[in-house]
Amino acid sequence: MDLLTSILTITIRAGTSLTLATIGEILTERSGILNLGVEGIMLLGALSAFATVFYSHSILLALLVAMAVGALMALLHAFLTTTMRANQVVSGLSITLFGTGFASFLGQRLGPATNNFRLVGLRAERITPLAPAGLKDIPILGALVQQDLLTYLTYLLIPLAWFFLYKTRPGLWLRSVGEDPQTADAMGIDVVRTRYRYTVLGGILIALGGAHLSLSYTPGWSENITGGRGWIVIALVIFSMWNPARAIWGALLFGGINAVQFRLQASGTNIPANFLNMMPYIGTILVLVVMTWWEALSKRVGAPAALGTSYMREDK
Amino acid sequence: MRIVFEKRKTTSVAAMVLVPVVSFLVSLVLTAILLLVFGADPLKTFAAMAAGAFGNIHGFSETLVKSIPLMLTGLGVGIAFRLKFWNIGAEGQLTLGGVAAAGIALFMEPFLPGRSLLWAAVLGGMLAGALWAGISALLKTSLKVDETLVTLMMNYIAILYSEYLYYGPWRDPKGYGFPGSRMFSEAAWLPRLFGRAHAGLWVALILAVVLWIVFKRTRWGFELQIIGASQKAARYQGIAVERNIVLAIMLSGAICGLAGAFEVTGISHRLQQGLSIGYGYTAIIVAWMSQLNPLAVPFVALALGGLAVGGDQIQFVMGLPAAMGVVMQGLILFPMLAGSLFTEYRVKVLRREPAAACTA
Numbered sequence A: 001m002d003l004l005t006s007i008l009t010i011t012i013r014a015g016t017s018l019t020l021a022t023i024g025e026i027l028t029e030r031s032g033i034l035n036l037g038v039e040g041i042m043l044l045g046a047l048s049a050f051a052t053v054f055y056s057h058s059i060l061l062a063l064l065v066a067m068a069v070g071a072l073m074a075l076l077h078a079f080l081t082t083t084m085r086a087n088q089v090v091s092g093l094s095i096t097l098f099g100t101g102f103a104s105f106l107g108q109r110l111g112p113a114t115n116n117f118r119l120v121g122l123r124a125e126r127i128t129p130l131a132p133a134g135l136k137d138i139p140i141l142g143a144l145v146q147q148d149l150l151t152y153l154t155y156l157l158i159p160l161a162w163f164f165l166y167k168t169r170p171g172l173w174l175r176s177v178g179e180d181p182q183t184a185d186a187m188g189i190d191v192v193r194t195r196y197r198y199t200v201l202g203g204i205l206i207a208l209g210g211a212h213l214s215l216s217y218t219p220g221w222s223e224n225i226t227g228g229r230g231w232i233v234i235a236l237v238i239f240s241m242w243n244p245a246r247a248i249w250g251a252l253l254f255g256g257i258n259a260v261q262f263r264l265q266a267s268g269t270n271i272p273a274n275f276l277n278m279m280p281y282i283g284t285i286l287v288l289v290v291m292t293w294w295e296a297l298s299k300r301v302g303a304p305a306a307l308g309t310s311y312m313r314e315d316k
Numbered sequence B: 001m002r003i004v005f006e007k008r009k010t011t012s013v014a015a016m017v018l019v020p021v022v023s024f025l026v027s028l029v030l031t032a033i034l035l036l037v038f039g040a041d042p043l044k045t046f047a048a049m050a051a052g053a054f055g056n057i058h059g060f061s062e063t064l065v066k067s068i069p070l071m072l073t074g075l076g077v078g079i080a081f082r083l084k085f086w087n088i089g090a091e092g093q094l095t096l097g098g099v100a101a102a103g104i105a106l107f108m109e110p111f112l113p114g115r116s117l118l119w120a121a122v123l124g125g126m127l128a129g130a131l132w133a134g135i136s137a138l139l140k141t142s143l144k145v146d147e148t149l150v151t152l153m154m155n156y157i158a159i160l161y162s163e164y165l166y167y168g169p170w171r172d173p174k175g176y177g178f179p180g181s182r183m184f185s186e187a188a189w190l191p192r193l194f195g196r197a198h199a200g201l202w203v204a205l206i207l208a209v210v211l212w213i214v215f216k217r218t219r220w221g222f223e224l225q226i227i228g229a230s231q232k233a234a235r236y237q238g239i240a241v242e243r244n245i246v247l248a249i250m251l252s253g254a255i256c257g258l259a260g261a262f263e264v265t266g267i268s269h270r271l272q273q274g275l276s277i278g279y280g281y282t283a284i285i286v287a288w289m290s291q292l293n294p295l296a297v298p299f300v301a302l303a304l305g306g307l308a309v310g311g312d313q314i315q316f317v318m319g320l321p322a323a324m325g326v327v328m329q330g331l332i333l334f335p336m337l338a339g340s341l342f343t344e345y346r347v348k349v350l351r352r353e354p355a356a357a358c359t360a
Helices: A003-030 A038-056 A059-083 A088-107 A141-145 A149-167 A169-179 A181-186 A191-217 A229-239 A244-266 A273-297 B013-037 B042-054 B057-082 B090-107 B116-143 B147-167 B200-217 B219-229 B231-236 B241-268 B279-289 B294-318 B324-344 B354-359
Strands: B002-007 B192-194 B345-350
Touching: A003 A038, A003 A141, A003 A149, A003 A169, A003 A191, A003 A229, A003 A244, A038 A059, A038 A088, A038 A191, A038 A229, A059 A088, A059 A191, A059 B324, A088 B279, A088 B324, A149 A169, A149 A191, A149 A244, A169 A181, A169 A191, A181 A191, A191 A229, A229 A244, A229 A273, A229 B147, A244 A273, A273 B116, A273 B147, B013 B042, B013 B324, B042 B057, B042 B294, B057 B090, B057 B192, B057 B200, B057 B219, B057 B241, B057 B279, B057 B294, B090 B116, B090 B147, B090 B241, B090 B279, B116 B147, B116 B241, B200 B219, B200 B241, B200 B294, B219 B231, B219 B241, B231 B241, B241 B279, B279 B294, B279 B324, B294 B324, B324 B345
Parallel strands: none
Antiparallel strands: B002 B345
16 A cells, blocks of 8 residues: 555544534534533443444444443533533533543453453454445545445534534524524524534433444543544534534644654654653644634634523523 | 522622532432443542552652642632633643643753752743744634634644654654653752652742732732623723733733643653643642632632542552542533522522512
């Protein structure tokens, strides 16, 4: 396989978890709820998926369990921020803190006795790439055909989410709840139910992103399997200006950074590994600065107007 | 019958005290359920945790070792949170503070006689933390770049940089491959009280009182309060919003950097792995649980430090993962977040139909 094709292959594969979680977070934020729990939910998704596949040998069951775990954690966030009107930033940070600790705890507890109850270092079934033998050696195109099924579904989700958000009635309702909950309420849209629904749906997609890491991208469990991807996702949402169609560019950009870093490390460069590992984080800051600057310059505001605020009828 | 929330005119003092206490009890119940699921005896576990953290002089000194950085970072993060500036970069500011202090302690010895080496190391750590935090504040005030992400990304960068130093150029050539710098000369060691507990405790306690006075009794504290409540209102009053935010965030970073400087000069006496072990993230809980009151910070930090040491203890005694301590910290936060509603709202149960209630 030539260099470009192999970089492209890794880019697309690395982009899967980012894209899934980014679309999930876009839907959540479009309802006016900021969920900073992405990192924690991705970790729990990755852990629950791997633990399930290890014992049941079923990829499908693993994905379903991860989705259920993501839904539960997002439900907690929705309950705290919507029903109990807790501060969205602190609630999200708490979800991440708890998710990180709980995933670490379970990773040392759910394993088999033979591995000292740990899940680290174990192997199980993975989502295998559908690589038709004749096609994968074709340059460039080869990168497109040797991905796994979840990756294809993820990239299919991008136009679907865009169509839903901009071309359907429920998509319009969702956007109006995030822009102006008072007016949405007056129009007869149930603000609270909408926020619950899309926060939970977002949590499901975020956890699926985590599951893709432990089932395909880096199969297995390790405590730092997400490596801050959950936070990069928050930046990607800003990068895509809350539009699913743009999410693909951010995901590919960061997938690309991962792939280049991977290749440089494999080629034995003189740059210390630590500086290569800084690339995604420095990249995130640069992307944020450029996007914020560009938004201010073009006088475009991508963020839902009511993002981060709680809504209460009685407050009016 | 219908339940409605009515906004209180003033925040309820009873709720401010009751909510943390009840939250702690709820988290104990939730943890007990979790322990039962994993086949451990909750009472035995809690007893082991308490005994490990507070039961003897060694355990208590270790609890203080973990509480001191939590007090400092909790105070630092609290300053930023007052301004609704979500600084979650305390971890990176602490790390870089430790790096700068270590750099001075390692390489400035020929120029700084006696105790001035320690003073320079500590001040250097504060300066490094202040500058690292200042970048995010400048980006926020000049370009409105989201500070949550910038501070967080800068954590990763600072931690990777510190790893690069102690695995690379600063690594002790006589360290048998151990990832860490050589040990500082004793001139740069912070005095210890007992066990590994060090004089940073007094600094943290004094700082808590000083910050309380600054927030409650000085003009600057008052200005920060207005900025936190409404930047628009602050501008109308002629307060220099941007400059004050940058200054306050640099102070926040300096205190977190101080925590890092104390870690290397008071505990490890070298730059090594284990400097960034999550104090900066727990600091967010400390700040939130103390409801941004600096005087409450030492108590909350002590409780959370005790949880961490207790968590380590159950690993030895009961064979449970030490991550249990972090899980418990998270489980305290959820009931506290839910309970914050009751400090600002009164819950009323209407017995009649809402329509009837309106006409009555």
